[in-house]
Amino acid sequence: MSKVYKGIISVADKFIPQALRPLWEHPAGPKTIFFWAPAFKWGLVIAGLGDVTRPPETLSIPQCFSLAITGVIWSRYSLVIKPKNYSLFTVNLFVASINIYQLGRAYLYQQSLNR
Known part of the structure; x- marks a missing residue:
């Protein structure tokens, strides 16, 4: 430090x-990076929530996909490491959820264009 x-x-x-x-x-408290990294990662969740009002044609499918996969992978990892980091799990669960939702919006938009 x-x-x-x-x-x-x-x-x-x-x-x-x-x-x-x-x-x-x-061990994952405010004295460590294990606390601060998830705290700052909430910015991704806030940005994702802000994107909910964006038109679906402006969403980046590769970006939403990579954030969703990252959220899933890190959610799993946060429960495997010692000490378990539930704040990291929670923020990554939200990152994955909001981006899976955005992927759904983008998919439905693409389907509407194909009709």
Whole structure:
């Protein structure tokens, strides 16, 4: 860890209430990348939700497919690693779900063009 990050954690450590200590000290808690990577990945979910209002002809099928597959793979991985990372599982489940939905929209649009 960098000196800056260690300094921030040591200062924050003094303000964490006893009730939140188990979360704070968890191997996948806020002191680790295992917490922050899934936290920032929620940006993909928010972007996907924003795309729900986009016309289906503007959706990128390769992008939605790769995000859906990535979400499925990382959902599985998050339950296999030690410690299990349920926040990583949850965010990837949402990434997969929203992109599978988008793929469905794109597929139905393509089908409507073929009629």
